[in-house]
Amino acid sequence: MTPAARPELELREVLAIDAVARTRSFRIAAGLVNTTQPTLSRLIASAERTLDTPLFRRGWSGTETTPAGDVAARVCRAAIMAIDSTERAIFAGRTGVPSLPRNLRSAHLRAIEAVTRERNVTLAAKRLGRSQPELSRTLSDFSKRFAVKLFERTGSGMIPLEPAKELTALSGAITYLLDRLPEQLRQLEGDVVGRVSIGMLPFSGQDLISRAFARLSNMHPNIRLACVPGSYNGLVEALRRREIDRIIGVLRGPACPEGLEEARLYDERFAVIAARDHPLRANGENLAELAATKWVVAPHGTPVRAHFEEVFAALDLTPPTQTCEMLSFGAAEQMLIECHSVAMLTYGERRLGALRPELREVRTPFPATPAPIGVTRLRDAPEDQALTAFETALTALVAEEA
Known part of the structure; x- marks a missing residue:
């Protein structure tokens, strides 16, 4: 898969959309995702620019989703549920592990998936249009953040361990959801919304x-x-x-x-x-x-x-x-x-x-x-x-x- 085919929404934007849609409040949502309200507002604004449509408006009971926001919120909720499922699979029985939904980044998934498929960091970096040192730092950041080993380095290449396989499958699931979001939004154009x-x-x-x-x-x-x-x-x-x-x-x-x-x-x-x-x-x-x-x-x-x-x-x-x-x-x-x-x-x-x-x-x-x-x-x-x-x-x- 080429970089151009990757999901356009970043995972932090997915998390922000889901949190605001569920809490109907930027203030409460900011606490839920452990960020500041200005940062959350910037993430929502960035997502709205990416999707070229407003997702939220002020309403009687707080912040309400627009019709496009309803669609985006459903997709984002499905993506968060997929991340939750992967978290349970990777960290079952472990305590004190940082929240995967709050700490996982799109760059992590892209790097892990590319190395899993190429079995080589240099080829994976080329696949993503990044430098080899940059990609290595992304993989190291994930491993240190979650205290998990992703690959076994062998003479035949980088062998993905079970966490890397789970995260690669997660990357595919999120790609599937987010790649279809623009088409779902376009379907609204033919109806009264x-x-x-x-x-x-x-x-x-x-x-x-x-x-x-x-x-x-x-x-x-x-x-x-x-x-x-x-x-x-x-x-x-x-x-x-x-x-x-x-x-x-x-x-x-x-x-x-x-x-x-x-x-x-x-x-x-x-x-x-x-x-x-x-x-x-x-x-x-x-x-x-x-x-x-x-x-x-x-x-x-x-x-x-x-x-x-x-x-x-x-x-x-x-x-x-x-x-x-x-x-x-x-x-x-x-x-x-x-x-x-x-x-x-x-x-x-x-x-x-x-x-x-x-x-x-x-x-x-x-x-x-x-x-x-x-x-x-x-x-x-x-x-x-x-x-x-x-x-x-x-x-x-x-x-x-x-």
Whole structure:
């Protein structure tokens, strides 16, 4: 094999990509691979230049892989697993040996493989386009670093010992993986790729997001999907930082923050839900009992919570203090089944008609207020293929249920 056919990514770059992808943090990854954060950043930048594509971006939960980064991370993880396997084969039963993944260098593998195949250091150096003394120093560095003998020098040449054979096989395995990485990245060019990160407001539109994601995943498997629950204010800040791309839930209307724009999809309505055997099931008209009962509510700063408090204020009632805040629709419904609480949630008629059998809607004197569900985005957000595909899927689902 000629030097030009060698893997272009260096092993230190492979280790860096794997560490950042697994930890989602340059700081944590630097500690994992025992290097500094600036050095790690330089390794990632070098890998991105080699592959001619960005591998990571800042996201809601830290550093996220791009679609190309997903592909590269899978290949790098396979390479690290191959190194781990070789480490176990060579150093079985030994203690105090430096970590092979952290200390192995591409130059080590190239030198060991070349000498194994040529059985001669001078010929191996010529094969690699290096000087004989330089190649000898590389072999010596590996042997001293790991306290292992690689070759037996004989009159007929350099005879590879078992560690050299294992490392030569490892070199071939890594070459096989990394040589195919550019082609795997090129395959992304024929599909819609990118990130769709959706902020999900409590209780509203959650079913729609999961169904749109399922449809999008079937149509465009290389799009990276993320659903981020949170309060309205927290999600707006994430939207402004471009850590998420859209917010789905109850719209704010005139109270929509500056720089954002809303697009209505459909209407749900606020409904009070309780367990089928809850004491309020036949007595929800009693305002005092409604104020005294325990409620499952959305967190402060969300449209659902604001409506909840406005309803009580309009009836000259103090909002209940015995509340349980939740972000997940499913968790809220399960809470109602397990305890004597009630919740104010938003439902479309289809979902309300398919309410879990353990639950029921409670009649109350609260106004029948619609809850407009829609998409909130940055007004100056650029167009993006992946987001366009998501919004197309979302619109189609709404139309199908109209």
